[in-house]
Amino acid sequence: MRLITAFAGLVLLGVLCVMPLAATGQVTAAEVRTWDGTTLQLTDPRFELLYTIPMPAQEGSALPDSEKRGVSSGGGGRGVGLFASLDSLKSLGEQKSAQAVDASRPATTLLLSRAGVTMRIPLERIASLTFARQPWAGSTLPPYVRASHFLYAATAVLRDGSRIEATDVNLGTLVIRGTTAAGTVDIPWERIASLRLGA
Numbered sequence: 001m002r003l004i005t006a007f008a009g010l011v012l013l014g015v016l017c018v019m020p021l022a023a024t025g026q027v028t029a030a031e032v033r034t035w036d037g038t039t040l041q042l043t044d045p046r047f048e049l050l051y052t053i054p055m056p057a058q059e060g061s062a063l064p065d066s067e068k069r070g071v072s073s074g075g076g077g078r079g080v081g082l083f084a085s086l087d088s089l090k091s092l093g094e095q096k097s098a099q100a101v102d103a104s105r106p107a108t109t110l111l112l113s114r115a116g117v118t119m120r121i122p123l124e125r126i127a128s129l130t131f132a133r134q135p136w137a138g139s140t141l142p143p144y145v146r147a148s149h150f151l152y153a154a155t156a157v158l159r160d161g162s163r164i165e166a167t168d169v170n171l172g173t174l175v176i177r178g179t180t181a182a183g184t185v186d187i188p189w190e191r192i193a194s195l196r197l198g199a
Helices: 002-024 065-069 086-097
Strands: 029-034 039-054 100-106 109-114 117-122 126-135 150-158 163-166 174-180 183-188 192-198
Touching (some): 029 174, 039 183, 109 150, 109 163
Antiparallel strands (some): 029 039, 029 192, 126 150, 174 183
């Protein structure tokens, strides 16, 4: 009897541990097709927003005022202006790189807009997402980057079979990070032509 009770307890514990995973509807696989025709099969895909955290300037910096302003101190000093030494430039570069930290946070929803109405769609409800793009005729970017400036639209097919036609899509710094046979990849959303998600 004790053995049956212990076994039932273990089964109940296993069910309770698995239930939260099933309830979250976590995406475990994705098929990504990029604009150049490449198809990638991802396992454990994660949607992440990349951002940079600027660090506040520290009081009592060791650099002289002339170096903080980026001008030469003259007279053979440690200026970082026109006549800066290599060591001065290197130390300034190290300080600037230490003033910001790159980070990411998980994205759980996608923002899709149509006719000025923005919808926040949970990722676990999306079965597939197909993007369309066209060159932005009114782009004011320089000619050498204008060719990569697009307006995006998207069609989202939800798991219940309904469709959302979004006419204005900008997912910011969103990347899809996942594992392929070759290793981990990060795919910016602008490189994706279509995406199919599997639970």
